[in-house]
Amino acid sequence: MTFLSPWALYLFALAAVVVVAYFLRRRAEPYRVSALFLWQEIEARGRRALLFVRRSLWLLLLQLAALTLLILAIANPAYYSAGLSGRLAIIIDGSASMQVSRGGVSRYELAVERALELLDSAAGELTLIQAQRRPRLLVPLTQEKRRAREALGSSRPTLEGDASLEQIWQLLQSQGPLADFSRIFYLTDHPVRGAGESLPLEVIGLGEPAANLALSAFAIRPEPEPGSGYSVFVRAENYTDEPAEPVLTISADGAPIFSERIALAAHSGRALALSHPGPLPRTATAALEAGDDFPWDDRRYFAFPPLERRVLWLGRDDRFLRGALLAAGEFAITRDPGDGEFDLIVANGAEVPADLKGNILLVNASYPPLVQLLGLEEISSPPRAAAHPLLAGVEPGSLAVARAARASLPSGGEVLLSAAGLPLIYLKRLEAQRICFIAFDLRWSNLVLTVDFPILMKNLLGWLLPPLAGGEALAYHEVGEPLPLETAVEVTDPRGKTSRAGEALIPELPGLYRLDSPRGSSYLAVNLAPAESEPGEPLDAPSGSALAGLTHERSALRPLWEYLALGGLLALVLESIRHERPSWRIARRKG
Amino acid sequence: MLLDEQFLKRLERLRLMVKTQPRGRPGGTHHAPRAGMSLEFTDYKEYSPGDDFRYVDWKVYGRLDRLLIKVFTREQDLPIYLLIDKSSSMEIGGKLLYGLRLAAALGYLGLKELDRVGAYPFASRVEGGLPPHSGPRQIFQLFRYLEGVRPGGRTDLDGALEGFAAQRREPGLLVLLSDMLTPQGYERGLSHLLYRRFTVIILQLLASEDLEPRPQGAVRLEDAEEGGRPFELEMDERAIRAYQELLRAYLQSLEQFCLAHKIEYLRLPVTTPLESAIFEMLGERRVVR
Numbered sequence: 001m002t003f004l005s006p007w008a009l010y011l012f013a014l015a016a017v018v019v020v021a022y023f024l025r026r027r028a029e030p031y032r033v034s035a036l037f038l039w040q041e042i043e044a045r046g047r048r049a050l051l052f053v054r055r056s057l058w059l060l061l062l063q064l065a066a067l068t069l070l071i072l073a074i075a076n077p078a079y080y081s082a083g084l085s086g087r088l089a090i091i092i093d094g095s096a097s098m099q100v101s102r103g104g105v106s107r108y109e110l111a112v113e114r115a116l117e118l119l120d121s122a123a124g125e126l127t128l129i130q131a132q133r134r135p136r137l138l139v140p141l142t143q144e145k146r147r148a149r150e151a152l153g154s155s156r157p158t159l160e161g162d163a164s165l166e167q168i169w170q171l172l173q174s175q176g177p178l179a180d181f182s183r184i185f186y187l188t189d190h191p192v193r194g195a196g197e198s199l200p201l202e203v204i205g206l207g208e209p210a211a212n213l214a215l216s217a218f219a220i221r222p223e224p225e226p227g228s229g230y231s232v233f234v235r236a237e238n239y240t241d242e243p244a245e246p247v248l249t250i251s252a253d254g255a256p257i258f259s260e261r262i263a264l265a266a267h268s269g270r271a272l273a274l275s276h277p278g279p280l281p282r283t284a285t286a287a288l289e290a291g292d293d294f295p296w297d298d299r300r301y302f303a304f305p306p307l308e309r310r311v312l313w314l315g316r317d318d319r320f321l322r323g324a325l326l327a328a329g330e331f332a333i334t335r336d337p338g339d340g341e342f343d344l345i346v347a348n349g350a351e352v353p354a355d356l357k358g359n360i361l362l363v364n365a366s367y368p369p370l371v372q373l374l375g376l377e378e379i380s381s382p383p384r385a386a387a388h389p390l391l392a393g394v395e396p397g398s399l400a401v402a403r404a405a406r407a408s409l410p411s412g413g414e415v416l417l418s419a420a421g422l423p424l425i426y427l428k429r430l431e432a433q434r435i436c437f438i439a440f441d442l443r444w445s446n447l448v449l450t451v452d453f454p455i456l457m458k459n460l461l462g463w464l465l466p467p468l469a470g471g472e473a474l475a476y477h478e479v480g481e482p483l484p485l486e487t488a489v490e491v492t493d494p495r496g497k498t499s500r501a502g503e504a505l506i507p508e509l510p511g512l513y514r515l516d517s518p519r520g521s522s523y524l525a526v527n528l529a530p531a532e533s534e535p536g537e538p539l540d541a542p543s544g545s546a547l548a549g550l551t552h553e554r555s556a557l558r559p560l561w562e563y564l565a566l567g568g569l570l571a572l573v574l575e576s577i578r579h580e581r582p583s584w585r586i587a588r589r590k591g
Numbered sequence: 592m593l594l595d596e597q598f599l600k601r602l603e604r605l606r607l608m609v610k611t612q613p614r615g616r617p618g619g620t621h622h623a624p625r626a627g628m629s630l631e632f633t634d635y636k637e638y639s640p641g642d643d644f645r646y647v648d649w650k651v652y653g654r655l656d657r658l659l660i661k662v663f664t665r666e667q668d669l670p671i672y673l674l675i676d677k678s679s680s681m682e683i684g685g686k687l688l689y690g691l692r693l694a695a696a697l698g699y700l701g702l703k704e705l706d707r708v709g710a711y712p713f714a715s716r717v718e719g720g721l722p723p724h725s726g727p728r729q730i731f732q733l734f735r736y737l738e739g740v741r742p743g744g745r746t747d748l749d750g751a752l753e754g755f756a757a758q759r760r761e762p763g764l765l766v767l768l769s770d771m772l773t774p775q776g777y778e779r780g781l782s783h784l785l786y787r788r789f790t791v792i793i794l795q796l797l798a799s800e801d802l803e804p805r806p807q808g809a810v811r812l813e814d815a816e817e818g819g820r821p822f823e824l825e826m827d828e829r830a831i832r833a834y835q836e837l838l839r840a841y842l843q844s845l846e847q848f849c850l851a852h853k854i855e856y857l858r859l860p861v862t863t864p865l866e867s868a869i870f871e872m873l874g875e876r877r878v879v880r
Contacts, residue, residue, distance in 0.1 A: 028823045031810035034680040034801050036819040037774035038841065039812050042833045043822050 684798020
């Protein structure tokens with residue numbers, strides 16, 4: 001048995017009101033007398049005594065019963081249908097948003113509580129999985145409930161992003177064919193997309209929307225003119241029902257450069273762009289004094305990779321693209337293809353020679369034989385964004401593209417952005433090469449004027465330029481995202497703890513990580529996945545095409561509120577009958 | 592059936608007594624207040640001019656040399672009026688049923704003595720009723736009539752009794768069966784009856800709810816006859832004691848009025864068994880013998 005809306009239990013405080021009203025209420029049962037004129041003489045004294053009248057105890061009991069039943073109905077109790085036979089899988093969302101806490105109880109604790117109830121009902125084999133960016137098997141298939149209970153009790157939520165269903169299924173398949181599972185319960189606070197109808201997946205929603213303020217994006221880029229300072233981009237979100245004015249503080253290399261109260265309307269975000277004349281810092285931090293349900297997203301970090309990357313620039317120069325490139329790290333840009341090897345080739349309206357190898361960013365450019373431009377098309381419909389991690393923190397709703405190139409693209413790639421079926425941003429990953437194709441000249445779009453541009457470019461460059469060994473890190477990294485390291489690097493985490501990372505670093509906390517290697521030192525900024533800040537949409541009320549394919553079954557939970565509400569109403573009717581019965585009796589006698 | 596056969600048989604032994612002899616028609620068993628033609632010799636009186644010579648006792652004149660007139664009493668029947676309060680307040684505690692049974696018993700006693708008995712239920716005024724007649728047939732008519740009486744209406748003793756007296760009925764014995772609880776008063780109505788030379792017996796019927804109400808907690812007091820504004824009251828021991836004091840004063844006032852006006856008054860709690868009420872309580876007061 002569990003309560004789906006446990007906050008309603010606070011309404012039991014109303015019982016005190018009912019009890020007080022019972023003693024104070026002045027309604028009394030009718031009583032007929034032969035000589036009212038004699039009683040009238042003692043009426044005044046009687047009136048004083050009526051301040052504390054005692055009425056039929058039945059009425060109080062019925063009122064309290066009705067109140068109890070109605071409050072319980074609002075609290076929405078439910079029990080798990082008995083007899084969870086067959087092979088059972090319980091998946092607990094262990095992502096960062098599960099640490100949202102209301103009333104001293106976190107979503108993860110709620111999930112564990114309900115998972116334990118499921119365990120009680122389980123009759124066969126079961127397995128437990130904790131789902132986050134890197135899902136992990138808590139308990140392999142077993143019939144030992146005790147073991148599963150212990151594993152649940154000792155499990156803790158992470159600060160990682162959400163898991164992909166593919167990863168979960170892979171992990172589940174390691175325990176046996178998916179078809180062998182009779183029930184798969186997913187206890188989570190966010191919608192689950194693309195689960196497919198064939199799987200016996202039952203999503204159990206947890207928690208209410210959090211009262212949360214968040215920083216969803218933070219980036220720094222140098223001004224195009226050398227020595228003219230740098231720009232700071234930050235986006236703050238207010239996911240609460242009330243307007244807020246938190247203090248936003250931005251620090252560069254540990255020294256505050258901005259601290260002001262910013263106004264945030266309810267359920268809206270605000271993007272800020274600030275210029276600062278000082279030298280480009282190595283690290284920067286943005287912090288919001290929010291005091292909300294989820295403090296982990298109140299800070300975001302940024303770090304510049306210190307080591308230069310070699311970039312070959314082909315075609316027309318574009319100061320916005322150059323600026324975005326420089327914002328993503330230290331780049332040495334050259335136009336001479338004979339200089340040697342390049343980390344990245346940027347082609348802006350030009351053709352990249354086929355003999356050049358490496359990671360390529362094509363902006364309205366071709367790369368035969370993989371990418372061929374076929375002609376221009378006018379774009380009349382707004383671009384549509386795919387659900388892709390590279391668009392995290394990017395709001396494509398305000399983006400407008402006037403025209404774009406139609407191109408023949410290699411198959412098997414990913415479309416990030418499209419308009420009327422025409423890919424606008426396309427990614428193709430080959431064995432030793434990554435290609436990003438932007439189908440429009442940046443002058444044909446308002447993209448460069450939006451705050452999304454540096455963030456999008458940061459993300460795209462992060463995908464195009466895999467981290468190099470020896471401390472070359474990306475400016476944007478998420479908790480739980482593995483960072484491959486070729487040589488042993490000494491890592492100092494945000495708590496100041498130093499360790500050898502081995503082949504890869506998997507950051508468990510958001511913050512600034514210092515990476516020391518023989519090639520030098522650099523910083524890695526690790527942030528929370530922006531999706532963790534958003535309150536989950538209600539699972540039982542999907543709406544709009546964005547939620548198409550959402551699985552929101554809750555059949556394992558049998559709600560009881562209908563019966564309780566009916567009982568409460570019945571108690572009210574009984575109370576009413578009992579209260580009115582004396583009057584009816586008198587009326588009948590008179591009749 | 593208001594009275595069972597066994598009870599009626601017991602009533603055979605009783606006789607309704609009337610202290611003040613009313614006028615009536617010849618034929619009953621009650622003595623008329625005036626001398627008259629009858630078989631029953633009563634007394635002698637000195638002759639005075641105008642007396643009927645036929646009644647001069649000449650034998651006495653021969654012996655005593657005095658002219659004495661023989662006086663005979665004539666036996667008369669007695670009109671008995673049973674006035675039964677049928678107002679809504681009489682429903683409380685079964686006062687009306689008790690009153691109807693008592694009326695039936697008294698009516699039976701009257702009819703048994705060849706008197707004329709009539710029944711008049713009333714609330715605010717007397718409407719209709721069973722006119723007084725004598726004879727065995729009237730017994731059944733009386734019983735049937737009383738069985739058909741239903742409660743209802745507001746009591747107005749003054750109005751009802753005054754109206755009854757104003758109808759210039761033949762004076763007789765008037766038995767008033769009522770709880771006598773009325774804020775409008777009863778004095779004027781009773782005075783009218785006395786003025787019209789009715790012999791009045793008041794049998795005040797009171798329920799245990801009237802005499803000893805039990806604590807009810809918070810109640811909304813309503814008049815059984817929808818008179819007066821209802822109000823809420825904590826009916827506790829204290830309130831009940833205060834009420835009983837007021838009731839006692841009210842009853843005393845009624846009793847004193849009856850005493851002053853030579854009205855036979857008897858208070859009958861309806862919890863008293865009917866037999867006890869008739870054979871003991873009415874017997875003690877010499878209403879029956």
